[in-house]
Amino acid sequence: MSEQKYLLEMKNIVKTFPGVQALRGVDLRVAPGEIHALMGENGAGKSTLMKCLIGIHPPTSGEIFFDGNKIEIANTQQAIQAGIAMIHQELNPVESRPVMENLWLGREPKNKFGLVDHKKMYEMSKEVLAQIDLNVDPRTEMRELSVAKIQMIEIAKAISYDAKLIIMDEPTSALTNKEVDQLFIIMRKLKAAGKSLIYISHKLDEVYEITDRITVFRDGQYIGDEDTDKLTVDKLIHMMVGRNVDEMFPKVPCCIGDVRLEVKNLTAGNTFKDVSFSVRKGEILGIAGLVGAGRTEVIEAIFGIRHITSGEILIEGQKVTINNSRDAIKNGMALLTEDRRTDGIFPMLSILDNMTTSNIGKYRNKAGLLKGKEMVADGKKFVEALAIKTPGLYQQMQNLSGGNMQKVLVARWLLTEPDILFLDEPTRGIDVGAKSEIHKIITNLAGQGKSIIMVSSELPEVMGMSDRIMVMHEGKLTGILENTKDLTQTEIMKYATGTVKEKTA
Amino acid sequence: MSKIQNKEQGGGGITVSSHSKALLKKYGIVGVLILMVVVMVIVKPNSFPTPNNIFNILIQSSIFGIMALGMTLVIVSKGIDISVGSVLAFAGVVAASLGQAATASGKFYPSLGEMPVIVPILAALLIGAFLGAINGSLIAYTGIPAFIATLGMLTIGRGLALLYTSGKPISTLTPDFTFFGGKIGVVPVPVIVYFICIVITWILLNNTSFGKSVYAIGANIKAAEVSGINVKRNLTMIYAYCGMLAGVAAIVFAGRTGSVHPGAATGYELTAIAATTIGGTSHAGGIGTIWGAVVGALILGVLRNSLTLLSVNPYWQQIIEGLIIVVAVVIDMRKNAKKK
Structure with missing residues (x-):
């Protein structure tokens, strides 16, 4: 293993904020063409380390080697130039502008008069989108796209920068299962093209499905890394929390009583129709x-923060108006x-x-x-x-x-x-x-x-x-x-x- | 277990260092005021630190200072009220018309005898609260931006004042009325009124559920609604209170000048907003204090007074004041941005 050449090697990274030591000398090694999971509880230092890497918070001390060279990245532009792109958890597209303008924001292709060449931009966008099999017209306004599609656009952007390393921070948190599958297909494609991916997620099943190797952090410290297929779930959780979580879902048996809440034929326009159910005590x-x-809409409607068009809510058998x-x-x-x-x-x-x-x-x-x-x-x-x-x-x-x-x-x-x-x-x-x-x-x-x-x-x-x-x-x-x-x-x-x-x- | 304890100790360390920093941030603005005063005492030892001059500063600060208190509630709730100057003018002319002395020539209501002073006071407060409530309910129930709603009221309020007076000033107020511009012993009444308003507003913002909802609405209006806060009613009340304080300011204004003209207090809303802003109230909502608004008002008062004593060209005074407001907001933005 030790002879393996790494694309990214972060050594003994320390990051202190005033009064807080967020990273206490952590290591991270990512091989070329590898999907690498970064795991740990919230506050373990995963996001901080990534921010160190892409220059949002340059590290206090430590060394970063990328693609064989020692690098020092002071801002996100430099990270992009070096070939590192990050897909953030919260995407902030310019919603009212078309896809292509979002893709080439700040580096629009120009014609000889120095004005934006929209035709060229369109062609370039089609090319990039084709690389990830995304069938979206580059002239579509961003706001018309689903979260999953917007994310794909971000990935396309990373590809357009010719990034060698793409960092994804909880990319699946807002996706449906089908969309997650599509994302994974693209991730595998990127991997096959020799790109490395860092994948941050709390979802164990996804990590086991898609990643090759896992690095675990806890309290700003590096705990260890291991090939995904050699690491059991129990071991992984133990590494993350420092103790065994015996029961992921501790269920206390309790005696269930009479019906407390009853919902009858609840309808809210076209959002949901004719929903009836009841819940008992306990x-x-x-x-x-x-x-x-x-x-979400159903419970918001019962709670009175969403308008209902028809239906009844009963508590302890009494009709209530909310x-x-x-x-x-x-x-x-x-x-x-x-x-x-x-x-x-x-x-x-x-x-x-x-x-x-x-x-x-x-x-x-x-x-x-x-x-x-x-x-x-x-x-x-x-x-x-x-x-x-x-x-x-x-x-x-x-x-x-x-x-x-x-x-x-x-x-x-x-x-x-x-x-x-x-x-x-x-x-x-x-x-x-x-x-x-x-x-x-x-x-x-x-x-x-x-x-x-x-x-x-x-x-x-x-x-x-x-x-x-x-x-x-x-x-x-x-x-x-x-x-x-x-x-x-x-x-x-x-x-x-x-x-x-x-x-x- | 030891792990957790380590973490908590680490946490303790965080509080201490960030606590002293927080103190500096929190009270830094007081330091600015003290610095200004010290410099002036040194530079103008004969004219600045006299009781007369100090009370002068306080009197001058009190009118926009009172408005800045209401403005603090508005800005903490992530709003703005640019109508308070016009509201002051309309409340002021109505109050003056009801508080004229019998000897007044060209009396507004010739057949009306001398009214007890409570009549014009109540009129001013009610008009202020009512116009404010209109602002608040427009914002709450139609969802139009506060700037637009109060921009409308800025124009309407001024128009009402002009319409009511046919453009003429109303003067010769009863002695009971001008008492609000006078003194008790050595202490000017406007300063006493200001002080009472400070105490009441401070309690309102810090010790009542209304005050807590002002912060909650400014911090996250959606979360406030889900948490069971009556956002619409509270917004209406916030602007009504701000308007009512403009009514209080109108009484002090009328008492001091002995006469109110419909063009009075033009631009006062901006001074009130400036005082609030210099005092550290964030236009991003959820952050702001009453003492900050007081210190902000005093900084502006001391600044104006000092520049006059130093014989600075009045045009320059305006430019300096403007710079200070912008710098205050830049500092405010930076300190809030750092937390993220």
């Missing part, structure tokens, strides 16, 4: 389906939204403020002022109860890791003492360790008799946690399945893809 109802099946989130909260509901950053957290506010928003009315004294001491006491209680890792209650929310942010949001809702919790992708983008802690919290809540409705795109999670699984396809409920041992992923996918049309209740 039950976890999983909602599976592909992206765009209308799962026009907004206030009504929902009054009726004992809580909603953990899908996208923490856009509609969950208040990034620049303190953890305490983030925790107490939904329950703020309860802290008012007779004069209308807030009882600060009680707020702090509740904050402390939940930081402890949910094991939120933070230096203090007044830390800004944006400084926390994804998993800890999610715990703060869970605390926000638990403070309202809800009976019904809607959890939309509760563990998306959260590392393995925090994930199993969140799972534990969820099952404990069910154990206390709360009703849980959990939307998740990860089938193992849905199947590991739920008592029953409701499956949706294109705005329609296709099935509610008992989660028995015989239930397979394939079975659920049949309902999710609309292969099975009839309901089984």
Whole structure:
């Protein structure tokens, strides 16, 4: 192994931010034509290392060798010139402009008068897109494309730079399974063309499917690297979290009570139609389906933040009217939204403020002022109860890791003492360790008799946690399945893809 | 286990160093004010640090200072209110018309006797709050940008003031009214009013659920809605409060000048926004403090006073003021950008 020539070799990289040592001397070696997974919990240093590599945060010390030469990269332009491109997790295309202008942004082909040569740009774009078999007209506006397509455009851009190394940061987090398959085809094609890829992901199954080698980080330290096919899942998880996660999905058996929430023929225009289901006390109802099946929309509608055109909602047999989130909260509901950053957290506010928003009315004294001491006491209680890792209650929310942010949001809702919790992708983008802690919290809540409705795109999670699984396809409920041992992923996918049309209740 | 402890110790280290930095960031603006004062005491020992001059600065700062308090709520909620100058003018002329002395020549309401001072005060506050509420509900319920909504009110408010007065000033106010421009002992009443407004607004922003929702709306309006905050009602209240403080400023203005003309307070909204901004309130929303708005107002007050005492050409004064506003925002942007 040691004679192997590496395309990229990062040696003893240290990166300190004021007061924080983000990387404590890590190594990374990527061979040519290799798909290399970078794994570790959130905050392990994966993204920081990549930012060191592409010049967003040049390293404090350490050496980087690329393509046989020692390199020092001070900014992203230099990285691109060296042949390193990164596809970021959050893509920021110029939405109102055509694909081709996005592809050649800042390096538009010019004619002899120094003006942009649109014809040439069009031809060049077609050529690049053909290389990744992407059938998109270069004149299409960016906003008309799906996330998957936009990502492909980014890959095309990397190819157009003639990048030797392409870094992908959680590229599949917003893709459907089919789109993931297409992405993998392109990745294999790139690999066959001799390009190296660094693949950052939390999804173990994908890592095992696509990558050749895995490097694991933990707490800013290099833990080890190993060929993917020689590394067992248990070993990998052990390397990532430093302990064995015995049960990925700890399920606490609990007695399921009477029906608490009942939804009848809920319809919201063309978004979803005729959805009926019920949830019992102490039950976890999983909602599976592909992206765009209308799962999020259904729970948002029940929670009153999405308009419904018809249908009824009953709690404990009583019909209730829910026009907004206030009504929902009054009726004992809580909603953990899908996208923490856009509609969950208040990034620049303190953890305490983030925790107490939904329950703020309860802290008012007779004069209308807030009882600060009680707020702090509740904050402390939940930081402890949910094991939120933070230096203090007044830390800004944006400084926390994804998993800890999610715990703060869970605390926000638990403070309202809800009976019904809607959890939309509760563990998306959260590392393995925090994930199993969140799972534990969820099952404990069910154990206390709360009703849980959990939307998740990860089938193992849905199947590991739920008592029953409701499956949706294109705005329609296709099935509610008992989660028995015989239930397979394939079975659920049949309902999710609309292969099975009839309901089984 | 030891791993976790290590991590926590590391975390402790982070807090200490970032804490002292945070302090510097947080109170750096006070340092600027102190520096300005010290320099002036040295340069103009005879004219600057006199009680008379100090109170002068405070009086001059109080009118836009009061407006800057309301503006802080608006800007923290990620909005802007450029109508407060016009709102002040309209509230001011109406209040003045209801607070004229019996001896006034060409009385606005000839048959109206001398009203108790509470009448013009309530009128000014109600008009301010009402116009503000219109701003707020337009923004909340139609979704138009705050700049546009309040741009409309800037023009309408001024038009109302001109229409109401037919373009003429209203003068000769009752002694009870001009009391608000006078003194209790040595302390000017505008300064007392300003101080009361500071305390009330500070409590409102820091110790009430309304204040918490102001921050939440500015920090992430979507998350605020999902969390059960009544965003629309709160937005309406934020602008109503800002307008009401413009009404308070109108009373002080009328009391001090003894006369209000419909063109009064033109451009005051920009001074209020400047004071708020210099005080560190972020136009990106979610960040801002009342004491910052106070310090910002005092910096502007001291600056204007100092430049006059130093006999700086008034045209230059404007240019310097403009530069300071831009520099303050650049610093603000940089310190917020660094956190990412």
